[in-house]
Amino acid sequence: MRKHYILLLLLSFVIIGKAQQDPQYNLYQFNQMVINPAYAGARDVLAVVASVRNQWTGFDGAPRTSCLSIHGPIMNKHLGLGLTVVSDKMGPRSMAGVYGNIAYIAQLSSKYKLSFGLNAGYNRFQFDFNKLNLKDNESSSAYFSQTQTYNKLDANGGLYLRSNTFFVGLSVTHLFNPSLFSVKDSSGTSILSYSLKTHQFFTMGKSFKLSDNCIFAPTIMFRQVNGKGNGDLNLNFFIYKKVWLGMFYRGGYGSGFLMQYYVTNKFRVAYSFDTGARDARKLGASHEVMLGFDFSGNTKSKVISPRFL
Numbered sequence: 001m002r003k004h005y006i007l008l009l010l011l012s013f014v015i016i017g018k019a020q021q022d023p024q025y026n027l028y029q030f031n032q033m034v035i036n037p038a039y040a041g042a043r044d045v046l047a048v049v050a051s052v053r054n055q056w057t058g059f060d061g062a063p064r065t066s067c068l069s070i071h072g073p074i075m076n077k078h079l080g081l082g083l084t085v086v087s088d089k090m091g092p093r094s095m096a097g098v099y100g101n102i103a104y105i106a107q108l109s110s111k112y113k114l115s116f117g118l119n120a121g122y123n124r125f126q127f128d129f130n131k132l133n134l135k136d137n138e139s140s141s142a143y144f145s146q147t148q149t150y151n152k153l154d155a156n157g158g159l160y161l162r163s164n165t166f167f168v169g170l171s172v173t174h175l176f177n178p179s180l181f182s183v184k185d186s187s188g189t190s191i192l193s194y195s196l197k198t199h200q201f202f203t204m205g206k207s208f209k210l211s212d213n214c215i216f217a218p219t220i221m222f223r224q225v226n227g228k229g230n231g232d233l234n235l236n237f238f239i240y241k242k243v244w245l246g247m248f249y250r251g252g253y254g255s256g257f258l259m260q261y262y263v264t265n266k267f268r269v270a271y272s273f274d275t276g277a278r279d280a281r282k283l284g285a286s287h288e289v290m291l292g293f294d295f296s297g298n299t300k301s302k303v304i305s306p307r308f309l
Helices: 002-015 277-283 299-304
Strands: 047-054 064-074 079-090 093-107 113-128 147-162 166-173 179-184 190-195 199-206 208-211 214-225 228-239 243-250 254-262 267-274 286-294
Touching: 079 113, 093 147, 147 179, 243 267, 254 286
Parallel strands: none
Antiparallel strands: 047 064, 047 286, 064 079, 079 093, 093 113, 113 147, 147 166, 166 199, 179 190, 199 214, 208 214, 214 228, 228 243, 243 254, 254 267, 267 286
């Protein structure tokens, strides 16, 4: 009974359209492809990043997200191309998507570049209503006794301004608000529906050199959907040109910490932990792991620079 209650709660939280539907990432600042298509090519090398996030471990039906992104610059670094594959599961809902990405990169000055990005892709959603303990309804009992599958095209857009020590990004997901399904009763009244709501993301970061061996780099993120939003504040330190250490606070959720370690100039490993402090005993801890590899280019300068792309 507890499992059915939790799954129903999670599904209802998403379906009402007042909550964030897109996956949540703590390590977004180290791979902004996951939230902004204009980031493609921003590392100035061919980059591959894989990440896995287990949210609220031990909580029945809790979110689990896996993502693989590949991107790099072409045409003398005036265009960025990328590919993103994502899998996201929460309660009875599972999603698998693949997106192709293109970004135009304009050199504004010797310090600043501005990117305009767009990606488009294909999503496959599955809803296993057998996992829900719903009250029987004459007009919908047959519908809810089986797994439903929906395929939808989707598109996202964004802007990204950057220098070696500063970035600001703005992105919008689900530009066309694709609708997946709507279940109606015998009178024609909708009793259950699901559509992808447009999400807005704003990110900004600035790095400050405290010493030869320490860079301070605070970042912020603000996300909004259906007129409701929350924000993240990150306080990060880059130490001995080798490791990032940081802590963050997410409004309405709680705090956590993150780290990224450069195993070599080309290979990096990142990890994040949070508890959702306000509901830690109910929800459990969340873990996120990321692996990144740069296949070409002079990555040594990327490590030494206070820039934290």
